[in-house]
Amino acid sequence: MRWSQTLxxxxxxxxxxxxxxxxxxxxxxxLCRKLTGGLYTFCPLGLRVLRKxxxxxxxxxxxxxxxxxxxxxxxxxxxxxxxxxxxxxxxxLYKAKDRSNKEWVLSPTAEEVITTLxxxxxNSYRQLPLNFYQISVKFRxxxxxxxxxMRAKEFIMKDAYxxxxxxxxxxxxxxxxxxxxxxxxxxxxxxxxxxxxxxxVIGGNYSHEFMVPAETGENEVxxxxxxxxxxxxxxxTSRGPLVPIPTxxxxxxxxxxxxxxxxxxxxxxxxxxxxxxxAQVKTLIFIADGKPVIVLVRGDDQLNEAKLAGKLGAxxxxxxxxxxxxxxxxxxxxxxxxxxxxxxxTAIRVFADEQLRSARGMTTGAxxxxxxxxxxxxxxxxxxxxxADLRTVRVDELAIETGLPMKIRRAIEVGHVFKLGTKxxxxxxxxxxxxxxxxxxxxxxCYGIGITRTLxxxxxxxxxxxxxxxxxxVAPYQVLLTPLGAAGSATMQLGEELYRQLSEAxxxxxxxxxxxxxxxxxxxxxxxxxxxxxxxxxxxLAKGEVELKPRGGALQAIRKEEAVAQVxxxxxxxxxxxx
RNA sequence: CGGGACGUAGCUCAGCCCGGUAGAGCACCUGGUUUGGGACCAGGACGUCGCAGGUUCAAAUCCUGUCGUCCCGACCA
Numbered sequence: 001m002r003w004s005q006t007l008x009x010x011x012x013x014x015x016x017x018x019x020x021x022x023x024x025x026x027x028x029x030x031l032c033r034k035l036t037g038g039l040y041t042f043c044p045l046g047l048r049v050l051r052k053x054x055x056x057x058x059x060x061x062x063x064x065x066x067x068x069x070x071x072x073x074x075x076x077x078x079x080x081x082x083x084x085x086x087x088x089x090x091x092x093l094y095k096a097k098d099r100s101n102k103e104w105v106l107s108p109t110a111e112e113v114i115t116t117l118x119x120x121x122x123n124s125y126r127q128l129p130l131n132f133y134q135i136s137v138k139f140r141x142x143x144x145x146x147x148x149x150m151r152a153k154e155f156i157m158k159d160a161y162x163x164x165x166x167x168x169x170x171x172x173x174x175x176x177x178x179x180x181x182x183x184x185x186x187x188x189x190x191x192x193x194x195x196x197x198x199x200x201v202i203g204g205n206y207s208h209e210f211m212v213p214a215e216t217g218e219n220e221v222x223x224x225x226x227x228x229x230x231x232x233x234x235x236x237t238s239r240g241p242l243v244p245i246p247t248x249x250x251x252x253x254x255x256x257x258x259x260x261x262x263x264x265x266x267x268x269x270x271x272x273x274x275x276x277x278x279a280q281v282k283t284l285i286f287i288a289d290g291k292p293v294i295v296l297v298r299g300d301d302q303l304n305e306a307k308l309a310g311k312l313g314a315x316x317x318x319x320x321x322x323x324x325x326x327x328x329x330x331x332x333x334x335x336x337x338x339x340x341x342x343x344x345x346t347a348i349r350v351f352a353d354e355q356l357r358s359a360r361g362m363t364t365g366a367x368x369x370x371x372x373x374x375x376x377x378x379x380x381x382x383x384x385x386x387x388a389d390l391r392t393v394r395v396d397e398l399a400i401e402t403g404l405p406m407k408i409r410r411a412i413e414v415g416h417v418f419k420l421g422t423k424x425x426x427x428x429x430x431x432x433x434x435x436x437x438x439x440x441x442x443x444x445x446c447y448g449i450g451i452t453r454t455l456x457x458x459x460x461x462x463x464x465x466x467x468x469x470x471x472x473x474v475a476p477y478q479v480l481l482t483p484l485g486a487a488g489s490a491t492m493q494l495g496e497e498l499y500r501q502l503s504e505a506x507x508x509x510x511x512x513x514x515x516x517x518x519x520x521x522x523x524x525x526x527x528x529x530x531x532x533x534x535x536x537x538x539x540x541l542a543k544g545e546v547e548l549k550p551r552g553g554a555l556q557a558i559r560k561e562e563a564v565a566q567v568x569x570x571x572x573x574x575x576x577x578x579x
Numbered sequence: 580c581g582g583g584a585c586g587u588a589g590c591u592c593a594g595c596c597c598g599g600u601a602g603a604g605c606a607c608c609u610g611g612u613u614u615g616g617g618a619c620c621a622g623g624a625c626g627u628c629g630c631a632g633g634u635u636c637a638a639a640u641c642c643u644g645u646c647g648u649c650c651c652g653a654c655c656a
Contacts, residue, residue: 012605012617013591017649037648092654109656143580143654150656157656209656218655305653318653416656450656484615519616526616537615 001477002499003512006044009033010524020216022460023148025468029528031476038145038153045528046455048476048508050156053451053458054135056187056473057158064180066131066160071113073137075105079112083427088315092140094153106139111424111446114161118430118442125165125434128442129173133160135451147216149452150412160447163425165434170443174206174419177447181210181415184449187578189471190458192414195221196231198306199418206419210449211411212457221411224399229406234306237389238397238406240355243278245298250361251375254339259372263334265299268363268372276300281356281364281376283336285325288314292328294338295390296352296382298359302392311351311388330367337365339373340383350383353390414454420444468529469552472574477510479567480530484518484537491536494546494560498534501564507571526551532570534563 007030014024017034026032031046042050058068080086080093086105094106107113114132122130138157145152162173178194185192190212197209209232211221222236223229231237262268265282268275280299285292286308293312297303309317322332329336330344338350344367356362360377376382396405422441425431430442455474462469472478479502483495492513499511510530512521518537525533533549540547545557548566558566 011590016585016591019650034648138656140655144650144652146650151654155656159656413656448656453656486614517614517616517618519614519618521617522615523617535615539615 001510003510004514008045008524008528009043010527018148020147020150020460021463022216022456023150025459025463025527026148026456029468032149034148038142038151040149040152045476049455049458049470049474050451052474052476053188053455054156054158057135057184057449057451060180060184060187061133061158061160064131064176066133066162066177066180068134069114069117069132070134070136071107071110071117073107073139075107075110075113077103077105079116079428080105083112083115083424084315085112092142094139094141107136108138108140109157109446109448110134110159111161111420111444112428115424115428115430115444118161118163118425119428122163122430122432122442125432128163128165128432129169131160131162131173131177133158133447146218147456149456151218152452155453156451158449158451162445162447163430163442164445165432165440165443167421167443170419170421170445174417174445177417177445178208181417181447181449185210185212185414185454188454188458188474189578190414190454190461192457193230195223195411196229196235197416198232198234198310208417209413210415210417212414212461213409213411214457214460215410216460217410217412219411219413220408222393222406222408224402224404224406226399226402226404229399229401233392233408234304236393236406237400238393239400239403240397241278241298241301241391241394242397243276243300245355245359246279246361247358248360249375249377249380254341254373254376254381256366256368256371256373258370259335260370262370262372263332269299275363275374279362281337281359281362281378281382283338283365285320285328285333285336286312286317287320287324288312288317292320292324292348293317294348294350296338296350296356296384297391298353298355301353301355302394303353303390304392307388307390308351311386311390331365331369335365335367335369335371337367337373337376338383339364339366339376339381341381342367342373346383349385351386351388351390352378352382352384354387355391356384357387412453412457412460413450414457415447415449417447418445420446463529464552466523467527470529470531471578472531472571473578475508475529475531477508477530478532478571479507479509480525480528480533481509481511482518482521482525482533482535483512484521484535486515487513489538491538491541494536494541498536498546498563498567502567505564505568507568531574532567534567536560 009030011028015027018024032040032042092108096104135158164170192210192212194208197207199207220233265277269277277300282297282299284295356378362376363374366373395408399406425441431439434440481495483491485491502509531551535547546560546563548556
């Protein structure tokens with residue numbers, strides 16, 4: 001391609017609405033443009049990168065034995081109702097109506113459709129295993145689109161769904177995808193690593209996310225430096241808090257004491273009360289499917305809402321508002337407690353974090369504004385309905401596996417693999433006859449990669465102060481030719497000749513044939529980030545030379561006769577490193 | 580949805596407090612000079628100041644509403 005004949009709208013300054021560097025470079029390098037919040041048009045250069053990422057994904061999915069299909073983006077709500085997700089996922093579902101007022105769902109993912117296909121087409125164990133994938137546009141009514149392509153209302157996702165005859169077989173399918181993902185991100189030049197993950201609204205019981213470390217990432221990953229443990233903070237566990245919990249009883253029964261104006265854990269830990277946060281019980285009220293629930297964690301712990309969601313088994317839950325809290329507990333936030341004898345309504349279920357089991361000598365709210373209770377022994381004074389791990393792990397806590405302190409870092413989630421089990425196959429009736437003639441539900445897995453997000457994650461990880469530094473495998477063009485003279489000059493003539501030869505050799509080459517000054521071309525070249533630049537200038541041409549300049553590497557003069565062969569060798573070598 | 584910031588030329592922004600002529604740099608068009616790290620000179624084109632009301636002799640500027648964008652939180656590839 002000749003630069004003068006395509007559209008690469010580079011920008012000297014970052015647009016005001018781009019906050020993070022990858023979003024800025026996405027726009028500055030002319031890869032895409034915003035139509036409106038969360039919706040982007042891919043310009044020619046950006047589309048080339050997108051296609052390259054897709055192709056890597058396609059090759060690795062095919063290699064892993066998955067079959068490419070294409071499902072409708074417009075889906076009937078009935079199948080969403082059958083899976084139950086018409087309700088549980090309703091906040092992210094875009095809906096549209098047709099002329100007869102019938103409602104349709106714009107696909108945010110495709111478990112329902114693929115399981116419908118499996119239900120009608122898979123009948124025998126002899127057909128299994130099967131794994132279907134597609135690369136297509138997905139729609140999600142995101143609460144807040146953010147950071148360009150990172151979180152958009154419409155994005156491109158590769159989604160795959162495996163069907164197996166048993167749990168063990170499903171595990172093997174899962175493993176294949178896990179390995180394929182590892183290869184995919186490596187080929188894209190990304191340093192991504194798998195972490196244990198929460199399963200969220202999709203459901204299922206086993207899951208990993210592939211994370212790209214980045215300060216701008218929306219996730220927090222807890223990891224042990226031994227490499228033996230890494231998990232999303234929503235899922236992460238540890239050997240427990242560094243400060244132990246009190247286990248010695250301080251009195252025969254809870255004792256009420258006045259705490260006027262004290263409504264925070266912190267205030268109660270100060271003089272004159274001096275109750276350490278670790279010796280307090282934090283009482284939180286949530287509304288789950290319309291009903292209040294009480295949630296208890298240690299005073300110095302943070303509730304992990306993802307963990308709570310998993311235990312509540314509710315389709316929807318949220319923090320209670322003050323009026324709801326007063327109605328349920330008889331006191332305002334700051335004086336709440338779960339001590340059974342002080343409860344206004346003892347029918348409300350109590351969920352408590354495991355750390356509170358057998359905690360003694362604790363302090364908590366008295367359900368009376370301005371009063372707390374001391375000498376609370378949890379096992380004696382509080383009726384707990386559900387014990388569970390509900391706390392958020394903190395930095396330096398010890399890993400269960402290794403006993404070593406763990407760290408926390410931010411990361412971008414680019415892929416997610418789930419073992420789904422039979423949740424969807426049962427609801428949408430995908431079953432098969434086993435060897436012994438028994439009808440069984442297929443055991444499913446599902447596997448997603450955010451293609452557009454991966455593209456931006458590459459930029460987030462591969463850039464310097466001057467612009468993008470594309471890995472050869474996903475670069476929009478592999479080689480950029482920059483003749484420095486004007487049209488008709490000797491340098492431009494040689495540029496044209498190299499362009500012809502490299503194109504014929506199958507190299508993706510972009511010729512900067514614009515009538516611009518050298519400095520201008522170099523700035524654009526660095527910004528756009530083509531991995532290998534070949535410059536043809538008057539001075540070097542006089543010596544019979546051209547210059548090879550890998551993006552981010554050192555300039556090298558070579559004989560012009562050797563240019564084509566050297567460029568091809570360089571491209572092949574770079575691709576080989578990423579294969 | 581809660582909290583915050585911002586909407587002025589294609590882009591980045593000034594002007595707004597303190598009401599009175601709509602500005603700069605970059606980009607764009609024409610001509611000329613330039614040509615190894617975002618050139619220079621001369622000329623030109625580009626705006627219902629997000630939108631709608633209101634106050635006023637007069638509104639980019641003050642008031643009210645509304646729409647949009649971005650950031651922080653809940654959601655996720």
